Amino acid sequence: MTTEIASHQEVPQKHELIMSLKNVGLSYRRKRGVFGEEFWALKDVSFDLYQGDTLGIIGRNGVGKSTLLRLMAGIMQPSHGQLINTGYQASLLSLQLGFIYYLSGRENAILSGMFMGLRKREILKRMDSIIEFAELGDFIDQPIATYSSGMLARLGFSVAFQVDPDVLLIDEILGVGDAEFYQKSTKVMQEKIHSNKTIVFVSHHAALIQQLCNRVVWIENGVSRMAGDTRTVLAEYHKFLHLESAA
């Protein structure tokens, strides 16, 4: 289905446009009250996201990467600039969202899945695979208050992984849990990323981005410095980091 079309543009437009950001900025109020000063988490971000992309967002800590994901998920709206979503559902991968301590694993799976956009019947249909993947067995009907932290992490991941939006937004997390489950969860997550799904993956690990993404946006201090194919952008990013550390 991917027909190569010769293009004169910087980005070869072989797929449908999903999201387009043009000079997007977003401000918070830093303090409470009428006189709270404004704080610009994002100042000027522009890039496009196409169907089937695995888009990496790279940048140092605190440059607004997570805020950018929240914008793309439709949780917040830009204070200036334009974010156009052509009609797709984008959601954040969130672990253990909405879990209630006193309820069973099964009930929490339903609740969490519903918060993330699934219907109850869809979760029930996938319950067996959730239980199996999380390796919980009969524990699924025990209150999660009795779970070890590893079990809780496994359940959280298994539920979140069932949610299948058009665009999956991932903030640093690939795998969770103890060593064994970490490998297993990272593996399925990488499989998902390598599939034809549209993924936006935020990280400050250049190596991971290089391994997983076909396109990269580099964010520095709330501004998108560069967007393009992985190699070019990462090369510039590294050059910048060297200059910074030299200075």
Add this chain to the structure above:
Amino acid sequence: MRKETRIQLFFRYLELIFYKTYADLRAETERTYLGFMWWIFEPIMYMTIFYVMFGILLGHRTDDYVPFLLVGLTIWQWFKSCLSHASETILGAHFLMQHVNLPKIIFPIILILTDTVKFLFIFTLLLVFLWLRGYQINEYYWALPVLFFVQLLLIIACSLILAAIVPFLPDLRFVVENVLTAVFFMSGVFLDVSKLPHVLDFHKQLYYLNPMVNLIEDFRNVLMYNRAPDWQALAIISIFSLLGIWFGKYLIQKFEYVYPKVMP
């Protein structure tokens, strides 16, 4: 999976509201040894205190003061618990709001539902108490659903408006508690102000501007005095409540994307 239609979204949110209500109620019962029995024991303890205090110690054993008081307290408690809990709901959902895009109006609605379910338990107990005291089911009982409905409208209106504002003014929570206490004393839970001597007509009119005065009186009329409720007052309360619901909904939707940015 393209974006859902409005109707699909509506039913998905409705399902979420009901499941979350169930989950919250269940979590509450799981927290204690006696579980949901507390929804019965707690009001019994509460009512017993008032029975001992007024019925036995202050000598109202024979007249209808204790039922009068308990009807007032039960009805008031529903209103009060919804308002004071709902005011914190949007603020309290901060973590969730940072991770998923949900219409924020569902948070106060979930709370109103859970508190209303608990109220229905207490109200059933109240009915049992009244029947034991010799009050009988009368021909005005059919008005009870109407009374519930009107009070629910009032509760939704006040709750939505409070929930919409409190995230911006968290200090308001302390004010709300105290205003509720003040309104409690002005709502005729303890005494029927209109029957007091030396009350000016003007003050009486002011007193009846409080919707809870009317609702509590209407519940007493139906449950204790075999009288019809004041339909005109109920209609006025409904109209103002609907306006309030519209306004609260408007506020919450206006700030839909601002709430996730507000500090908890």
